[in-house]
Amino acid sequence: MVVNTCAFIRPAVEEAENAIREALAWKAAGRVRRVIVAGCLPQRFPDSLPGQFPDVDVFLGLNSFSRIAEIVRGKETGLVDLGSPTWLPDHRLPRVISTPPFRAYLKLAEGCSNHCRYCLIPKIRGELRSRPPDSIIREARRLARQGVKELTLIAQDTTAYGNDLKDGTSLSRLLKNLDRVRGVEWIRVLYAHPRGLTEELIETLAKAEKVVSYLDVPVQHASDRILKAMGRGANGKEIRRRLLKLRRRIPAIALRTTFMVGFPGETGKDFRELLDFVREVEFDHLGAFGYFPEAGTEAVRLPGQVPEKLKEERKAELLSLQAQISRARNKSRIGREYEVLIEVFDPDQKVTVARTPGQAPEIDGITKIYRGDLVPGSFHRVKILDALVYDLVGEIIEEK
Ligand code: SF4
Missing domain, CATH: 3.80.30.20 (tm_1862 like domain)
Structure with missing residues (x-):
């Protein structure tokens, strides 16, 4: 099990520590063989972490990103690649997209x-x-x-x-x-x-x-x-x-x-x-x-x-x-027309979640469309019918 961590402020450190404890409980119960802690936490605390979590198998620094598969399969233990960070993403590295495919x-x-x-x-x-x-x-x-x-x-x-x-x-x-x-x-x-x-x-x-x-x-x-x-x-x-x-x-x-x-x-x-x-x-x-x-x-x-x-x-x-x-x-957007990108249909609320160009994924509000037949990843034109504090409500005026 790989725990990828953030460590830029104390609350993030605490969240990472809790996730490590959870992973170690899985290891103690025999549900995972090795626990690997990666990312900013080992990069920030290379000296104290091994003593704090002696049952963690490997602490990976930011430079070992492209070696992660090899380390997961191997037998290496302890601190790995914790020098000052030089690693950069590269188009040749295989990438699994964890966001929706569009x-x-x-x-x-x-x-x-x-x-x-x-x-x-x-x-x-x-x-x-x-x-x-x-x-x-x-x-x-x-x-x-x-x-x-x-x-x-x-x-x-x-x-x-x-x-x-x-x-x-x-x-x-x-x-x-x-x-x-x-x-x-x-x-x-x-x-x-x-x-x-x-x-x-x-x-x-x-x-x-x-x-x-x-x-x-x-x-x-x-x-x-x-x-x-x-x-x-x-x-x-x-x-x-x-x-x-x-x-x-x-x-x-x-x-x-x-x-x-x-x-x-x-x-x-x-x-x-x-x-x-x-x-x-x-x-x-x-x-x-x-x-x-x-x-x-x-x-x-x-x-x-x-x-x-x-x-x-x-x-x-x-x-x-x-x-x-x-x-x-x-x-002020009521009555105006926007292009939207369809995200997902929420069957509980019977609403399709879409976004205008002015709504970024995951951080901003959404545009709700009360229809269930729109394909995620498709673009449509909508007219805004109603406005909530952070979200908009629209209807499709043109299929694209
Ligand atoms: S990441 Fe850079 S620009 Fe952003 S707050 Fe930190 S030092 Fe400032």
Whole structure:
């Protein structure tokens, strides 16, 4: 049994530890022969894990990804490949798609060189390493041949893609090439750091035919003081200017973001600045998190740690403001027409789950269609009939 782990904050570590305990119970009961723990947890705690879990057979670092089958079949024990991460996905590696067959995630790069002061990811996963564009295009073509119609591009920071290659490779150039991959109909970009939202990228997002009118831009905060303390490398005014430019250039764009409240030193004034920013930009989708003081980051040593209760209150206030904005934006869509991708039929609710270009899989709302005869992975035109806080209700107006 392979337990693949996440370890960037304490709650993720605890979840991973519980999964390991569960796996070891299976081993003790004779239901599995070996337990292998892979991913970020062994990469972060190579010294303490063997003592904490002596019955685990192998702890695999991030570099052993392509050797996993060989390690599962072999007799190796202990710590394996725990040096600093150099591994990158490659189009030649066989891939099992765990999402529905008509959509897939496509990884552009590994690691991150931004070093935000609250984040351990650069320490765990290493500095930015971009895949060669050719490898990504080949993987996209292979996925398209397998029936994938929607590609969701991911990396720790997608806008930094190519910076380390120093040969002119960029997200913008990659999008222009992916736009030509036959069979792919929707391309979506997640995790676009606001600092990397250049004029060139905005132009490409506007012009590329298959890139949907959607962007996930994790803003994290709007107060200059806090953005600076976080080490985000862009101030509030600049972020606002870029997002409003994006809205002007692509009026139909749906914007998703993430905010972190309660970062050390955040005052009531900083938080109100954040609320004003949210009122002004009117994001379509918004995730909010309370700052988590993670051991090993610079931010844990900063003065002015915010009490947990206050973080929770601020998070609740932000989410309640977003619920109003989201409802109003969804209401303004009633009567409009959109292309949707059919996901699945839910027989209990007797409803088909679909998504417009403005709804990313797994993280955003959905479009409900009260019909049971639509094929998953097919595209249709719908008219929006009703709006809920996060979801839409539509009817098919044209079969595609
Ligand atoms: S850009 Fe994201 S992954 Fe990179 S250091 Fe900042 S928060 Fe962490």
